[in-house]
Amino acid sequence: MNKILCKHEYHLIEGNIPVHYPDYEPIKYGQTFKCSKCGKEKKILAKCKYGYQKALNKIIKDYEKAKVINTNDVSDGCHTFGELYDHRAKLFSVICNQNKKIAWKSKLHSDGTIPFNDKNWFIVGINTKKGQATYHYEMKYWDLFKVKELDIAPTYDGHTPEQAIERILSIAEEEV
Numbered sequence: 001m002n003k004i005l006c007k008h009e010y011h012l013i014e015g016n017i018p019v020h021y022p023d024y025e026p027i028k029y030g031q032t033f034k035c036s037k038c039g040k041e042k043k044i045l046a047k048c049k050y051g052y053q054k055a056l057n058k059i060i061k062d063y064e065k066a067k068v069i070n071t072n073d074v075s076d077g078c079h080t081f082g083e084l085y086d087h088r089a090k091l092f093s094v095i096c097n098q099n100k101k102i103a104w105k106s107k108l109h110s111d112g113t114i115p116f117n118d119k120n121w122f123i124v125g126i127n128t129k130k131g132q133a134t135y136h137y138e139m140k141y142w143d144l145f146k147v148k149e150l151d152i153a154p155t156y157d158g159h160t161p162e163q164a165i166e167r168i169l170s171i172a173e174e175e176v
């Protein structure tokens with residue numbers, strides 16, 4: 001393809017490359033774009049690093065709000081969010097079903113509210129010796145969790161997602 005006639009289609013090939021030239025100038029960050037049709041390169045220098053992740057996450061949110069994409073279909077190239085969430089729910093159901101004595105599920109939070117104000121969600125938890133671990137899942141997973149149903153969930157102890165997974169990991173070291 002002729003570089004002059006080409007209607008370039010630029011793609012990022014390198015980003016946030018520190019550039020320090022000449023020496024007395026403050027450091028800058030280079031972004032390199034290359035035309036996928038003719039191979040022409042375009043370089044842009046900026047004073048600050050470009051927030052690629054922030055920009056990408058904003059695009060995902062905007063597109064989701066505009067209903068042109070479903071975040072479940074967003075992929076890292078190997079797995080979609082939807083697939084990972086589906087596996088997370090099913091894997092946790094196995095953990096709960098194998099530890100029925102300490103597991104529970106409920107359609108209501110401890111304060112009587114519906115998760116996300118949407119009847120399509122429920123809460124499921126496991127009471128480990130290190131404290132509770134809970135997740136919200138869509139109702140389509142309800143029957144997978146063959147554990148006792150509570151009218152309302154136990155009082156939430158404020159655990160973070162990180163603490164939840166640590167507590168789940170601790171079950172492997174204890175006798176239930």
Ligand SMILES: [Zn+2]
Nearest residue numbers: 006008035038
């Ligand atoms: Zn081109």
